[in-house]
Amino acid sequence: MICGIDEAGKGSVLGPMVICGVAGRSLSDFEDKGFKDSKTLSPSRREQLYEVIVSEFKTAFVILEAQEIDKLRQSHSMNTIVAKSHARAAEMLSVEKAYVDACDVNEVRYGIRVSEYMKNPAVVISEHRADSKYAIVSAASIAAKVKRDRIIEKLSEDFGDIGSGYPSDPKTISFLENYIFNNGECPVIGRKSWKTVSNITGKINQKSIFDF
Known part of the structure; x- marks a missing residue:
């Protein structure tokens, strides 16, 4: 075989x-x-x-x-x-x-x-x-x-439209940004070791600091 x-x-x-x-x-x-x-x-x-x-x-x-x-x-x-x-x-x-x-x-x-x-x-x-x-x-x-x-x-049925899941997909990035902003962490379906996640998290945290 x-x-x-x-x-x-x-x-x-x-x-x-x-x-x-x-x-x-x-x-x-x-x-x-x-x-x-x-x-x-x-x-x-x-x-x-x-x-x-x-x-x-x-x-x-x-x-x-x-x-x-x-x-x-x-x-x-x-x-x-x-x-x-x-x-x-x-x-x-x-x-x-x-x-x-x-x-x-x-x-x-x-x-x-x-x-x-x-x-x-x-x-x-x-x-x-x-x-x-x-x-x-x-x-x-x-x-x-x-x-x-x-x-x-x-x-997508469980979490909402997550797009294709790839970093090049605007729908995927939009979902991640909204989820991390609203929940303070990466969703369980996200790969936390990806730079995409750390970059989004860092950007959101930076915005939060400047809000004060």
Whole structure:
């Protein structure tokens, strides 16, 4: 068995990071199904393909909530967190070979790290933009993106419109600013270790000082 692994939400300031592994017997199993890098597909198309992926292939999801990411970042870099999560997804699928989207400038080094984090090491093919090169990784990219989008949608129902959760999204920043201003702290769904949060908190505290 082989698998493709990719993640969604690595750089998000709100919500979880979702890592997905999708397994099959050969790369050809994933060809001609319309699997592409999730960023190039419309939300509706991703949803359609997601149903194909979870019904036809074995999948494994690793979901790291914001608080868990903050805790891990006390002793690990974000790339190490992702590498360990990639390894965990591959282990869950019990594969002999894994294709991963490299999260390191050095593709080979990243592949070695992922393999070393596995209890039963597999061959790891690590490449930049693997989600565009290999349909099996595209499938993982799509499934991770849809799973995370569904979680973000549920969080918006609970907390109000939080946008996409990324620092580049004005809705996300507006939500964070209002929440921190009104509650004096970052929401539980926010990654406190992100500079985005500390910058907003510092700006609000500075305004409060000048109010006096």
